[in-house]
Amino acid sequence: MFGRWFQRSLPVEDRVWTDAAARTRGLRADVERALDGGAAALLLLRSQTDEADFARELVARSPVLGHDRFAADDLQAALQRPGALGVCSVDALRPLATTGTAAGSGKRAPLQVHVLARDARRSADRKLLDLLTPWTPARVVFHHSLDDALLRTHATHLQPLLQKLGLAADEAIASPLLTRAIERAQRP
DSSP states (O other), rough: HHHHHHOOOOOEEEEEEHHHHHHHHHHHHHHHHHHTTTTTEEEEESSSSHHHHHHTTGGGGGGOOOSSSSHHHHHHTTTTSTTTTTEEEGGGGOEEEEEEEOOOOOOOOEEEEEEOOOOSBHHHHHHHHHHHHGGGGEEEEEETTTTTTHHHHHHHHHHHHHHHHHOTTOEEEOHHHHHHHHHHSOOO
């Protein structure tokens, strides 16, 4: 009964970029930084097209694709190593295996999970975070642009503010307040 209350949650951060092109460049740079820092990186995308595009862009890093059930098992095993890159659609992500190398007692590389935008439903993101909880140590970063459907209604208010602050096109804003505001903007 009390297990859910005391369950350790993953650190979650939201980053908002000025447009979709800046988000793509920033997402790619964040993944590269994570890999160069010795972490494993999992890039979760919302569509098969995005998955193919990012896999092509990061081909030099030999990404492991997790586009079906069998590939998802290979993805879990690969992400145990430092510097490993996985690219998967959110819908293809499977629960962490409880046997074999994926759940082995050996030391795992820290994992950074980069997700291309939040779902319009808060419950879908909660399910995603529940799937990722066994992968600890992990950190989850959602990447948005002001062009996203979830933020489009607020873009008219945010754009002038970002310009006054002098935010460059390839800079993101990130704050715990922003994360809570985005969660409130989602449907339950």
